[in-house]
Amino acid sequence: MLYRKMPMNGDELSILGFGCMRLASKEDGSIDEERATRQVRDAIDQGVNxxxxxxxxxxxxxxxxxxxxxxDGYREKVKIATKLPSWLIEKREDMDHYLNAQLEKLNTDHIDYYLIHALVGDLWDTVEKLGVADFLDKAKADGRIINAGFSFHGASEDFNRIVDAYDWDFCQIQYNYLDEKNQAGKAGLEYAASKDLGVIIMEPLRGGSLTKTVPQAVEEIWDEAPIKRTPAEWALRWVWNHPEVTVVLSGMSEEAHVEENLRIAGEAHPDSLTKEEMQLVKRVENKYRELMKVECTGCQYCMPCPAGVNIPLCFEMYNNLYLEGDPDTVRFMYAARVGGAVGTGGEEFASLCVQCGQCLEKCPQHIDIPNVLDSVVNELEGSDLEQRAAMAREMFKQV
Structure with missing residues (x-):
């Protein structure tokens, strides 16, 4: 395991962090606790801290x-990061309420890295007026939190002013080879580093969209590389190639993912990709931009939908329609997965959308969700949807 130093405090942190947003789960969506615990502890035993x-x-x-x-002693081996749910804050006292509840949930007396969660410009203005600086100062003084930071999902023009608004120790931003100009982007990464903030990276694989379905046109570009790597390894190495990056979070839910990521995290030094390799990644980025219809990362912030639409799954299938080159299979799998033949058993079609707009303010990617769902309906549903759904229910009933 390689480690990088947190500028403000000198902590030596593993360059791979274990993200607990997409843990191993059972069929009903609940956490598979035995399996996820084993994965977390295995990662810690191999150097993740x-x-x-x-x-x-x-x-x-x-x-x-x-x-x-x-x-069983694992708390003492790691730094815990968790986040204040900023969108739920209505008064100054709420901040202490949530932090104290989190300390109890996590069975600890302090949070090592505490973030104000999912900031955009307007939300920062709200919590700032409610006294978040005073809250952070006092929570640091009394030892409930050690380091203060924020995670960011807003427009690039708001990032620098939030960095400058408080004496932060670190920040967390979305960054991958498709997001150099999205949200904080490369400019934000460099600005935060110039202020000696540690930078934690989320969504290095864009919610798995850079690895789950790899179009043949993209595979052909990767195959040109003299050194063969998986799409996940290319994406992770590209992020770790930036010396400004401190930790990269990966939401690992499969044992094979844990092992692969641990291996890469033992080799991925900053500035280690060649000029030719960086050009190869750029070509892959350009090819994805040609193919993708919606830039959803599957973060689930838009969920639950009050009308019952599984928004991330609808968008995943919509992208697959253009990435996989097999429209009949994708339309069948849409009917199967979104129609409930596979999964929880309930219908979650895009056509259930009632255009309420609640999802719009929650989406970190600022996707016009209702309009894109209209496109999903037009291209993936159609008059034979129920027939496809019935066939899927019959097929998967026999599996």
């Missing part, structure tokens, strides 16, 4: 899970 969770992850179950997973 930064574990990230938050109040809403897994519908509130992630923090209590982590508190249990870090029993």
């Amino acid at each position: 930064y574990v990230d969770t938050a109040w809403p992850y897994h519908m509130g179950a992630s923090e209590p899970f982590l508190g249990r997973a870090l029993a």
